[in-house]
Amino acid sequence: MINGTNFIGSTPSGQGEETLFSYNPVDGSAFAESFAVAGTDEINQAVDKAVSAFQAYQSISNQAKADFLDAIADEIMALGDELVERACGESGLPAGRIQGERGRTCNQLKMFASLVREGSWVEAIIDTAIPDRAPVPKPDLRMMQIPIGPVVVFGASNFPLAFSTAGGDTASALAAGNPVIVKGHESHLGTNELVSKAILAAAAKTGMPEGVYSMVNGGIPVGQQLVKHPGVKAVGFTGSLRGGRALFDLANQREEPIPVYAEMGSINPTFLMPEKLGEDPEGLGKSFAGSVTLGVGQFCTNPGLLVGVKSEALDTFSKSLADGLAGATGTMLNAKIAESYYQHRDALLNEAGVAHEGNTEKAEGNTARALTAIVSASAFLENPRLHEEIFGPFTLLVVCDSAAEMELIAAGLQGQLTGTLVATENDLTQNDTVVKNLQQKVGRILFNGVPTGVEVCPAMHHGGPYPASTNAKYTSVGTTAISRFTRPVSYQNWPDRLLPAELQRDNPLGIWRLVNGERTKS
């Protein structure tokens, strides 16, 4: 059951007059419930509660924090079909996809629970004293990561569970010991409320401090007020370049600037190398058609740019790709995204030198039609508008005259989440400069396969140089995402029994530490 309130800590609150509705993108119908937009007082109360919760939450035991994260996963599963139906209804995504995403969301929560329980994530470094060192004694220094304070999370439209209310940003911020305030995504207000209730139920069951989690609804002004609040210490965001950059700018203009970890998408360039392409151009065309249309092309890792050298095989690939996309349609996440897809795609089709075949007519309602277009490398190189992301089931094939043109394209790219080499090993060694240039632009580099599909594991980097993200050093997926919401502190000559357990002489938690230059658990 949906109430349409904000949650200021555990307290439902809907003081404002202004309301929002959520819509089913399939037929454009509104859901019955109205959602109260949070007012200034409610936002301030949420941050105040988070600041206050931080005093206790920052130093609760690893075990208690891990139990909280596990309990969130359990509570999400306990929502059962109500959550799946609502998420499908608000996103237009099929039940199988939402069930899979729910599994991924719970796995992420459990992964961070395990990480916290194990304990080595604090990166303890210990240099013991040398009291008789000349000319001055060497002090005892012990460093570890500590939480930073309240974190504001802006979820994504395209993953209403895994990159939203209880997604990777929330899970990693809570795991690090920070209270979280979620700004509910306007595209899935009901889903957000259900998941928020699951988080609050888990917090209550595991005895977490009041204010460890709050959720407020609203548009841009609500988000801005949160980011400007002095009590907020970091922001996690997944969405558009425009949205992410606006928050980044706002956070940097604060008297005390705070980090905004924004993952803002990418065109995910794929280079089709001649030897590999020649093996099965038709099959590769089909495979990329599948990747381009996955989730109606609404993935951050959607392959929006394909690059190959003019050849018969490339023609075959191109035709197979176009055939695979012809007639492929799907409901987009919301009306704004559908409108934006056609608008940006059509603008690109009108750029000089861009050719295409297939049906470009706008489909009914929020339905997107998949499409591919072709442009020469020279036209691509001189037109930065062709480098911009078209969010949806579209990809641009760039045809080079030579391998040297491929190198120029790799060198001229903006920052990207991923780069893919469709290649044999021989192709890689033959095109070393393309590989080197591409590596400098991306957060993840793939040898064959497709970039869609982001494994959740320690070695995943889901981020990349700007404009893929606002900070190339950090990932929003995988265990290292936790480090976005921590900072180091060094204890000098601190009494052993008053140190955090992670830094005590006897290593009571049995974690990995760097002690006098040696990695050890003892």
Next chain:
Amino acid sequence: MINGTNFIGSTPSGQGEETLFSYNPVDGSAFAESFAVAGTDEINQAVDKAVSAFQAYQSISNQAKADFLDAIADEIMALGDELVERACGESGLPAGRIQGERGRTCNQLKMFASLVREGSWVEAIIDTAIPDRAPVPKPDLRMMQIPIGPVVVFGASNFPLAFSTAGGDTASALAAGNPVIVKGHESHLGTNELVSKAILAAAAKTGMPEGVYSMVNGGIPVGQQLVKHPGVKAVGFTGSLRGGRALFDLANQREEPIPVYAEMGSINPTFLMPEKLGEDPEGLGKSFAGSVTLGVGQFCTNPGLLVGVKSEALDTFSKSLADGLAGATGTMLNAKIAESYYQHRDALLNEAGVAHEGNTEKAEGNTARALTAIVSASAFLENPRLHEEIFGPFTLLVVCDSAAEMELIAAGLQGQLTGTLVATENDLTQNDTVVKNLQQKVGRILFNGVPTGVEVCPAMHHGGPYPASTNAKYTSVGTTAISRFTRPVSYQNWPDRLLPAELQRDNPLGIWRLVNGERTKS
């Protein structure tokens, strides 16, 4: 011998009309040589050379990079007395101090050489494939830190060697695999030239690519042009809040924002706890007088704020401190700093409720007189101007009525490099809230001792929440400083023999890695 040119890569260059001179702060006399300010073309050439050098330098062997760093240390030592005399002449610091700082500078270079030679600093994480996992195979993912590209370094006036031309920023940026462009500090132009030549000699001897190091002279416009150049990927800075914030703002306004790691000083609060203070108030007063006047108070970690609860012991401490400071004078680093010291100190003395004893008269030339002032906790709490750093041999003693007022002061502080508890263990447990509040504000927390003296080691954190630095996650001292100038990249399903050695199956470098969740060298 000083030529007064810039170095565009290894090429001396002095095309501009505009010149700078460097001065001896002791008598205000100018050194003979004029230094050419770099023009737009020279700056662009320096960045172009760095971009081009990066293509080779980013992937040279650990051994070669380490040899380069060691060679810089050797070349600096080979400068002999010429360097010591020039650095003393340009800074007003005594020869013993400069010799010590030279040793520290060389040790830092060698520390990063060892770090790079050992190799584990790349934080390799490996998750191997599970090809038969359902519903989708798990890919092979391997992540490591890679260099980011040309780094611009702005040195500090107060450490003309250890935090300047070949200081920690340059050493860590080069160690990570990035070319460096130093903007020479206007306060020690000759020292900077000598050290730049040492770096270039080392680069030539060890066969580093042309452009791996450049140095340009000039004022604010030269610095701004460097930070705005699209080829520059990060900035290291040590200096004032105003200077650091200006560069931070400029870098964030770029089309592609880049990180500015600015260490901007601090008032380094020290809390004098009753039990410990009672043990030896007079001795503690003397000890803090020594810390306040060390290097004429021109340390980032100078204890500028002392906080205690009203007591007889605090009176004794206060008198001993004042006595220790009375008559203490010293030459400041340059005329601007000396002028600024008196101006800011005198403004603070005129704030409501601030009392002082002792000679406040401006001394001759660039000589600073040490001083302490006293204010009540209530006056301090309501006046943010009393929280600002006075760069020089000055400290403000805040007298609290109660332990509760101490808690408020700790809670109301801005971000700090350090916080010190002069305390017994019993004092710490009795004042748990002060400790907790203080820890949230600082990068390093000390149990007794004085904050001046920054050990160079892995567990050192020399940074802190804003305004101590622009990024609380990073240190400018110690081995982890290298991570400011790297970013992670993940390789997915990459052929083993084409992976960087750090990520290959057989671990040919024998480094520590996290493999399928286990830390191992095998």
